[in-house]
Amino acid sequence: MEIIHVSAECYPVAKAGGLGDVVGALPKYQTAMGHTAKVVMPMYRTKFLYQNDWIIDFKGHANLGNWWFSFTVIKEKTNRLGFDLYLVDINGLLDREKVYGYDDDTERFTAFQIAVINWMTHWQHKPDVIHCHDHHTGLIPFMVKYCYDYNKLADVPTVFTIHNAQYQGWMGWNKSSYIPRWDSWKHGLLEWNKTINPLASAVKNAWKVTTVSYSYLDELKYNSNGLEKLFEFEKGKCVGILNGIDADVWDPAVDTYLENHFSKESVTEGKLKNKQLLCERFNLDINKPLFVFIGRLVGEKAADVLPDAIVSSMYSLNNGVNVLILGSGEPQVEWQLSQLAPHYPGNYNVFIGYNEALSHLMYAGADFLLMPSRVEPCGLNQMYAMRYGTVPVVRNTGGLRDTVVDMGDFEGWGIRFNHATAGDISYSIQRAAKLYSDDEVHLNWMRQRMMKIDNSWENATKQYLNVYGELK
Ligand code: ADP
Numbered sequence: 001m002e003i004i005h006v007s008a009e010c011y012p013v014a015k016a017g018g019l020g021d022v023v024g025a026l027p028k029y030q031t032a033m034g035h036t037a038k039v040v041m042p043m044y045r046t047k048f049l050y051q052n053d054w055i056i057d058f059k060g061h062a063n064l065g066n067w068w069f070s071f072t073v074i075k076e077k078t079n080r081l082g083f084d085l086y087l088v089d090i091n092g093l094l095d096r097e098k099v100y101g102y103d104d105d106t107e108r109f110t111a112f113q114i115a116v117i118n119w120m121t122h123w124q125h126k127p128d129v130i131h132c133h134d135h136h137t138g139l140i141p142f143m144v145k146y147c148y149d150y151n152k153l154a155d156v157p158t159v160f161t162i163h164n165a166q167y168q169g170w171m172g173w174n175k176s177s178y179i180p181r182w183d184s185w186k187h188g189l190l191e192w193n194k195t196i197n198p199l200a201s202a203v204k205n206a207w208k209v210t211t212v213s214y215s216y217l218d219e220l221k222y223n224s225n226g227l228e229k230l231f232e233f234e235k236g237k238c239v240g241i242l243n244g245i246d247a248d249v250w251d252p253a254v255d256t257y258l259e260n261h262f263s264k265e266s267v268t269e270g271k272l273k274n275k276q277l278l279c280e281r282f283n284l285d286i287n288k289p290l291f292v293f294i295g296r297l298v299g300e301k302a303a304d305v306l307p308d309a310i311v312s313s314m315y316s317l318n319n320g321v322n323v324l325i326l327g328s329g330e331p332q333v334e335w336q337l338s339q340l341a342p343h344y345p346g347n348y349n350v351f352i353g354y355n356e357a358l359s360h361l362m363y364a365g366a367d368f369l370l371m372p373s374r375v376e377p378c379g380l381n382q383m384y385a386m387r388y389g390t391v392p393v394v395r396n397t398g399g400l401r402d403t404v405v406d407m408g409d410f411e412g413w414g415i416r417f418n419h420a421t422a423g424d425i426s427y428s429i430q431r432a433a434k435l436y437s438d439d440e441v442h443l444n445w446m447r448q449r450m451m452k453i454d455n456s457w458e459n460a461t462k463q464y465l466n467v468y469g470e471l472k
């Protein structure tokens with residue numbers, strides 16, 4: 001099959017979160033299984049762009065409303081990611097340093113989608129499936145089906161994967177002229193709640209919809225930022241497929257970011273050496289359990305509850321734990337987390353920013369990973385943590401529910417709690433600290449147990465191929 005993935009992120013080209021990891025891995029595994037997988041994404045100004053060689057694949061032009069723009073599609077020369085990688089350059093619009101967060105994101109991603117479809121109409125053949133990821137590519141299923149200019153592609157199946165339904169790409173009807181000529185009778189297929197809603201439109205128009213875990217698919221029917229009725233109505237075409245993790249990037253035995261490698265057999269010593277590096281660098285106490293949080297400091301991740309949870313845990317455990325935070329996001333939360341540092345010297349530290357290398361060291365050196373997420377469609381952090389023998393301490397939701405079994409259950413290896421509150425988090429930290437101090441044998445068994453879990457992409461890749469197989 002020939003599959004073309006359309007996405008705003010793809011690791012290592014550009015990544016803001018788990019979407020990048022998934023789109024950097026799934027096509028590689030599809031290619032390894034004998035299929036032709038391609039990725040097309042915007043050409044941002046990233047290191048990857050300047051460090052690799054490119055050829056021009058296509059030059060074209062299109063309109064975004066009244067604005068006429070030209071675009072270029074370039075292709076990475078050596079296929080070094082294990083699949084064909086294409087970048088769309090739209091001068092002044094996409095060539096920025098960050099992936100998201102600009103006032104004109106609507107224009108940027110709408111123009112990107114138009115350029116992608118325009119380019120595909122010039123191919124000599126048609127792909128077997130166009131696989132779109134998240135709302136930045138959510139107008140494609142509609143445009144392919146109903147825009148007159150793209151009629152040639154109208155019968156190409158589209159699959160839409162929801163990595164996060166909190167963000168939907170809403171745009172007012174005053175921007176409807178951005179979408180190239182279409183029959184206005186079809187406006188209901190673009191709309192939700194009186195605005196153009198690219199995520200809802202994709203759910204209505206894609207041939208199949210997937211979510212990145214089974215529990216998240218269920219949750220969307222009662223908690224999806226306003227789209228609950230839509231998910232109930234469209235449930236027949238929705239499937240949950242749990243993400244995998246990329247073993248080439250995430251393996252403590254060979255991880256290129258680590259100085260001290262380890263396997264299941266050497267997990268205790270291996271983790272201790274990595275913990276030592278973290279404790280030296282961040283002035284933490286090697287003898288106390290180390291809890292880490294890695295992620296976007298936003299409401300979805302319940303990052304706003306962390307400051308209270310940390311204060312409460314430090315109090316109830318008499319400063320008997322270390323906490324290290326890596327992340328960036330809402331300024332208020334960044335500030336609150338930073339200003340805690342002087343209160344707990346030797347026990348607490350924070351790194352505000354994005355740092356891939358540090359994240360690997362933290363998965364390797366931490367004893368526990370905190371994930372109190374209010375919403376977690378899949379969550380990759382807990383799977384990376386498990387692969388590195390770090391006990392996940394997670395809220396009982398979405399993909400966290402599907403991947404972590406509480407240590408109180410039969411053969412469980414993690415800690416689960418129900419509410420994103422300081423009380424529940426602090427109680428879970430106390431459970432974890434007790435395990436660390438009183439039952440080293442059980443802790444080591446848990447580490448080895450979770451390192452054996454197979455969360456590889458092979459299984460998920462087969463499930464995606466089954467979904468494609470059901471199209472037509
Ligand atoms: P989401 O995509 O919702 O942010 P995921 O758990 O799916 O959550 O994936 C997050 C990914 O981003 C992981 O690879 C995680 O290690 C990485 N990550 C998040 N924040 C940072 C950060 N500040 N520095 C380095 N890596 C980060």
Ligand code: GLC
Pocket residue numbers: 017018019022163164212243376377378379380399
């Ligand atoms: C999203 C979700 C996260 C998921 C990731 C990859 O960003 O928030 O839970 O793991 O996409 O699918």
